[in-house]
Amino acid sequence: MKQLKTLLIAAVAFLGTTQAMNAQAKVAHVDVSEIMQKMPAMLDAQKQLEKLSSTYDTEYKTMVDEFQAKVKKYEQESTTVTEQVNEERSKEVQDMQKRIVDYRDNAQKELQKKEADLVKPIMDKIKASIQKVGKAKGFQYVLNAADLLVADGPNITADVKKDLGFQ
Structure with a gap:
């Protein structure tokens, strides 16, 4: 009776372990920064x-x-x-100074807006490709390699670059 109980506990433990192993998610990683650095559309956007x-x-x-x-001349x-x-x-110099500061601030805002306008469609395309490749390879999760302390496992960066049409 005692042996049967021990055998039953061992069987339950074995089945539980097997279920836990089967329940593990399939995870891969991708290096998004590498893709962005080499993607032709991103290089064009940077130019x-x-x-x-x-x-x-x-x-x-x-x-x-x-x-x-003007300041030198006026001095x-x-x-x-x-x-x-x-x-x-003095008032004219202050007005010029304000225009210069406003110009600089507006230029920075315009650059940031232009960057966002150019990069967003590229990032959307990369994300869609990662999802497509990840799903095709049967991965439930695809993580960005830059966010990982250890990236030991399947790397689908090359597959994503191929899907996007470049190496």
Whole structure:
């Protein structure tokens, strides 16, 4: 009787362990940053952003140079003009300074907006590809390798890049 009880407990334990092993989710990982760095659409988006940034930088530098030249000129002439002219010039310099700061802030906002507009469709495409490849390979979860401390297991990065049409 005691042996039967022990055998029954062992059988239940064995079945429980087998069920736990079968219930484990299939997990893979993918390196999203590697895909983004090598994806042609992302490279094109980066070039567009660099060009726009360069345009903003050039305009900003022109405004700053003009501002500095005016300040220098006004400082040199400050002793030879009336107090009223100096006050008007001071106000003009403050207005220029405000325009420069506003321009810089707006340029940064525009760059961020443009980046979001360019990157969102690319990220959506990558996400859809990851889901497609993961589902086709039978994975229940696909994790970003950058978020993992240990990425030991199936890596579907190459499969996703192939699905997206590049290596």
